[in-house]
Amino acid sequence: MSSAAPGFIHINQPSPPSTSSTPFDPAAFTLTAPSKTDIHASPVPAPRYIFTAPAVLGAPARPLAAFTRARVSFAYTPALQYDHAGLALLLGASSSDADGRPGQVGRHSAWVKAGLEAKDGAVWLSVVTKTAGGWCDWSLGALPDAEGAGAGLGREVAVTIELERAKNALLVHHVRQRGGADGAEGEEEGDEHKTLIRKVPWVFLDAEDRVVAEGDEGAAWVGAFAARPDPEGRAGEGGGLEVRFWNLEIAGR
Template sequence: MASNTFTITAAPGTDIWRKPPTTDVFNAPTALPSPSSTNTTLRTTGPLTTFRSARLSFNFTPTAQYDQAGLLLSFRRRGTTTTTPPAKWIKTGVELYNTLPRLSTVACDNWADWSVADLHPATTKAGQEVGWTTVLVEKDKDGNGTGMWVYRLASNAETGEEEKVPLREICWVFGLEELDEWEVEVSAMAARPEKGVTEGLVAEFRGLEVAWAE
């Protein structure tokens, strides 16, 4: 069920990133739409085995390297407090890298892996709004097994219909040991890893939807 717009302000020095040998940062702010602005049936946390998909739209103006906003999936074993950083996570959205906003997906099992793709090639640069962008993370099963696919949702120029532009397949999620013991939490996130700036990064979000198996 789609929600109204809500915002996150990320202070300088915030990030979600894990890189050997010792970097393990999970201090970026997350948020959900307020209960008054969304249907009360929106459920954002549940057993990983019942997760089907999550989608979110967002817009922001990046100015500093690694400014980012998007969708976050946090994986924790059942019984772990939500105040503890998740053991594993996936984030996907838009991130400013080398002067251009780019579609960005990071999947963290033991350590984080990062992939980027063009957003609006050669048109949008630092200091400009990225425009409303929608991402989707969806459970997928084929003849080779079960995984997660990450998509950007875009309007087909000819038909006007929504189409899924594939960004990345993540295969470790449903291969976790004791899969029944894992839960997934869905939220919006924003981060400003650069510490040398003085202002926070403001990102707008809307249309959070999460689907679960019945």
């Protein structure tokens, strides 16, 4: 894990997208995901808990109860099955950890990731959730016609994704500017349209009911990630997925 600018950390990145002479800027940055990187949990063929995806997360971990909204825009050109990127909300972090190690096995046993993902030659709006003690629940939705519906591999696609609290639920929105290209870089925020692509009803339940690991202190990490699972090993040596992000926002109360 590496430090970023105050308020952010980088994880799973041998070469973080910032240096002392070029401070990390959440308004514009790039993540490159090597082959065999993911955020995933699977019961077969044997239980696996994977958190190898490069990410930039707001730091330190903050009380989940304080979270209100997170948003990011990004663009990528998927080339392989399951190439994906977006926002991740990791539950079960301890805000008192001095070294803060998001993604450790045995930690963040509940999480939500949302963004774009390549599946069977097309690009989809994708949401994956995992409850403590459970496995991944994956959903896909089509992009609107004007924003890349049916886009195949090898074509750049841009999108804006938002996570928003609504009482006990987490709402995942696809955000578009009316009359403008989806996720257009540098576009001024104006008259926008939000489409709900997933409601996750358990995220903000009270501690006695919320589905998190025993010992959880009610804190969470949230930020942007990129992943190239590459299950068939087609990327070759050094074959990374580059994702351009801009306007990463994390809001709380």
